[in-house]
Amino acid sequence: MIWNKSLTRRPFAVVVALLLSLLPLAGCGVYSFTGTNLDPSIENFSVAVFQNNASNGPSFLSQRFTEDMKDYFLRNTTLKLVPRDGHLQFEGQIVAYDFAPAAIQSTSGQDQAGINRLTIQIRVKFTNLKDPKQDFEQTFQSNADFAASTNIQSILNDPVANRRITDRIITDVFNKSAANW
Template sequence: MDWIKKMMHAFALISLLILVNACSVSYKFNGASINYDKVKTISVADFPIKAAYVYAPLATKFNEKLKDVYVQQTRLRLVPRNADLQVEGEITGYNQYNQAVKADGYSSEVKLTITVNVRYVNNTNHEEDFEQQFSAFRTYDSTQMLTAVQDELIEQMVKEIADQIFNATVANW
């Protein structure tokens, strides 16, 4: 009779282990929710700078980062045109403003902002098409020259905007 109890416990334990293994949950950490049976290609046009103030390296850094996000976080093939997904637009703003003022009336902090206008077309489901603006900003101490900090700040903001665009287009949160 004791061996029957042991067999029942062993059977229950094995059943529990099988049940736990069968009920696994899968997560995608990049957030992409793409039906790769329908969507195989993406085209990302170069975004020209249409802002009043132009910092030439900004366009190159932004264009490369945006393409990299899709290539690194999806299985989509990057093509020059006629893709299943199309991303295009322009950099519409590169501005700096005095953010905070000290007691003596001089600026203590400067806010640098990048704004990008994006047109997204999903040729497999046009209900997902949109045109939207994305932006990011960073502040820096007004005792520093913009030329001393802008490359680092641009790197951060470009990454943030590229992630925003990625999430809006293929993450479907």
């Protein structure tokens, strides 16, 4: 077999060419692997306490939602949390906390709930100091269904049941504000 030096240089040249073609993408700085689409000049965020204005929401919901929102952004971005006046600002209120029958069944001529649904609505005002075109004020809603046999009081006072719903709302807020979805 005859040794050909050009064959040993070809893989190296391909690797170098590939790396050079990716170089322009490295400086863009807007895309991240966490799914955010934030300007690199945005360094921090603030979250005001979301007041519970729903007449029948549990007392812990306001503080729990606010802290969960902060934690989500800390986990999914490189932004620093500041007490107020962040480059990204979140504020709002819990506007509805409703527990109602979602599926009516007729049993022995009696109408009764087959499933009960807990619905939470949260009004969010988002301010982006670096790009005011991204600002919004919107109500986000999510719900969860529970068996009709489940005690309503146990659901209303269950932080885990409430968190399943609020986690979906926080994800929606994140997608709208940080990922521009």
